[in-house]
Amino acid sequence: MNRVYDLAIIGGGAAGLMAAAWISEKYRDSESRPSVVLLEKMPRCGRKINITGKGRCNLTNTRMWDEFSPHVHPNSQFFKNAFYNFSSHDTMDFFKSIGLELSVERGQRVYPKSMRAMDVTDALVNHIRRCAVVETVTGFEVKEISRDDLFCIKSEQETILSKKVLLTTGGLSYPSTGSSGDGYAFAKALGHSIVHCRPSLTALIPSGYREKDGTLLPFGKSLQGLQLKNVSLSLEVNSNVVQEEFGDVDFTDGGIEGSLGFRLSRKAVEALDNGQKVALLLDLKPALSEDQITQRIKREASSGNNTVKYLLSKLLPRQLVTPFLMMNRQLLSMHNAEAARLLPALLKSLRFDIVSYVGFERCVVTNGGVSLKEVSQKTMESKLAPGLFFAGEVLDLDGDTGGYNLQIAFSTAVLAVSGIMSAAQ
Ligand SMILES: Cc1cc2nc3c(=O)[nH]c(=O)nc-3n(C[C@H](O)[C@H](O)[C@H](O)COP(=O)(O)OP(=O)(O)OC[C@H]3O[C@@H](n4cnc5c(N)ncnc54)[C@H](O)[C@@H]3O)c2cc1C
Numbered sequence: 001m002n003r004v005y006d007l008a009i010i011g012g013g014a015a016g017l018m019a020a021a022w023i024s025e026k027y028r029d030s031e032s033r034p035s036v037v038l039l040e041k042m043p044r045c046g047r048k049i050n051i052t053g054k055g056r057c058n059l060t061n062t063r064m065w066d067e068f069s070p071h072v073h074p075n076s077q078f079f080k081n082a083f084y085n086f087s088s089h090d091t092m093d094f095f096k097s098i099g100l101e102l103s104v105e106r107g108q109r110v111y112p113k114s115m116r117a118m119d120v121t122d123a124l125v126n127h128i129r130r131c132a133v134v135e136t137v138t139g140f141e142v143k144e145i146s147r148d149d150l151f152c153i154k155s156e157q158e159t160i161l162s163k164k165v166l167l168t169t170g171g172l173s174y175p176s177t178g179s180s181g182d183g184y185a186f187a188k189a190l191g192h193s194i195v196h197c198r199p200s201l202t203a204l205i206p207s208g209y210r211e212k213d214g215t216l217l218p219f220g221k222s223l224q225g226l227q228l229k230n231v232s233l234s235l236e237v238n239s240n241v242v243q244e245e246f247g248d249v250d251f252t253d254g255g256i257e258g259s260l261g262f263r264l265s266r267k268a269v270e271a272l273d274n275g276q277k278v279a280l281l282l283d284l285k286p287a288l289s290e291d292q293i294t295q296r297i298k299r300e301a302s303s304g305n306n307t308v309k310y311l312l313s314k315l316l317p318r319q320l321v322t323p324f325l326m327m328n329r330q331l332l333s334m335h336n337a338e339a340a341r342l343l344p345a346l347l348k349s350l351r352f353d354i355v356s357y358v359g360f361e362r363c364v365v366t367n368g369g370v371s372l373k374e375v376s377q378k379t380m381e382s383k384l385a386p387g388l389f390f391a392g393e394v395l396d397l398d399g400d401t402g403g404y405n406l407q408i409a410f411s412t413a414v415l416a417v418s419g420i421m422s423a424a425q
Pocket of ligand 1: 010011012013014015016039040041042045046047048049051052053054057058059060140141142143168169170171173174177178179180181182183363364365391392393394402403404405406407409
């Protein structure tokens with residue numbers, strides 16, 4: 001006879017671990033503890049947390065709702081309840097209460113003081129272990145979930161029965177961490193619709209940058225490694241500018257990324273998938289008008305050297321001079337004065353035609369997932385399969401870079417736990 005749990009949490013990533021840690025906190029001193037199991041397919045929980053924030057884990061952002069919500073897509077209203085129930089400040093208080101010291105950095109981003117992402121995972125895992133409320137089973141890959149009176153959760157070897165299920169299997173990004181989209185199939189089998197999934201917060205690939213197999217072409221090689229600070233980047237779709245952002249851009253082996261590239265990638269990927277023409281326009285001198293750049297060029301040229309290469313070497317980071325000329329070859333066949341006249345406009349709007357993007361294997365988050373229309377925003381419970389709850393990236397909810405995605409995972413997990421526990425009473 002199989003044991004029947006009150007709750008099975010499927011997936012020990014950010015949302016699953018937070019749900020388990022929150023239940024542990026609520027019931028650690030209680031005599032009537034629910035029986036809860038956390039099932040994780042990898043040998044250890046939290047593999048994705050360990051690679052977040054370049055290994056430092058930007059676990060939340062201290063912005064209040066009005067400034068936080070524009071960073072949540074596609075429907076921040078759905079998330080409002082979860083955020084108010086467990087805000088970024090609650091996240092910080094909770095982590096501090098379980099022994100993790102925190103530090104607030106530029107952009108109101110919160111990191112562990114140690115700057116080690118692994119410490120975030122360890123804080124949650126150790127808290128769950130200490131409280132001994134939730135049983136954690138790793139190496140348990142759920143293959144199927146069906147529902148009769150109880151949920152029946154099957155791996156290749158075992159079957160577990162549970163009165164309720166919390167699905168926290170994450171999205172499709174970085175499948176090597178265990179998040180390979182399994183939850184969508186489970187949700188679908190239980191009656192849910194899945195909003196088409198696309199990579200988001202991902203590198204955008206300019207024309208002529210790399211081969212299909214990822215090998216860099218000369219243009220990509222010339223740009224790879226370049227980091228630009230305080231520039232402005234606009235996204236153009238079918239010749240209309242649809243988004244403009246200010247900040248930092250990184251050119252990597254993937255293409256154009258960094259905070260600006262990532263921020264524009266959500267709309268850019270959607271547009272490319274819809275067959276629209278996509279370009280990025282880079283303003284290398286956002287603080288200067290074209291007239292001011294013209295004055296600057298005149299000053300530089302007064303030294304006697306007014307070749308376009310010399311002027312660019314004075315105006316651009318060294319690594320950008322060659323690719324800039326590769327993108328604007330016409331300058332090399334012009335008279336110096338004529339080329340100099342064109343420079344201000346080109347520096348304010350360097351055009352990269354975007355032909356593709358880096359896929360799920362290396363994107364930060366999934367755009368799409370379990371349709372929010374079929375989930376209660378008050379409890380995270382399915383409107384179609386009572387007793388089934390969702391939290392984290394498996395939902396059609398994603399955030400920008402800056403700690404928004406982990407906060408989405410934490411807030412939805414805590415709200416789901418409240419929903420599960422109040423339904424049990
Ligand atoms: C490189 C990178 C950097 C990032 N940096 C940040 C950052 O600094 N700040 C931020 O806010 N966000 C960041 N994110 C995004 C953030 O990590 C995710 O949005 C968040 O982890 C989602 O939490 P989750 O619990 O929903 O899913 P996940 O953390 O992906 O966890 C899902 C878990 O479910 C398990 N699982 C899946 N299928 C099964 C199955 N069939 N059976 C059992 N278990 C299963 C997986 O193994 C995994 O452990 C980053 C993402 C990446 C890829």
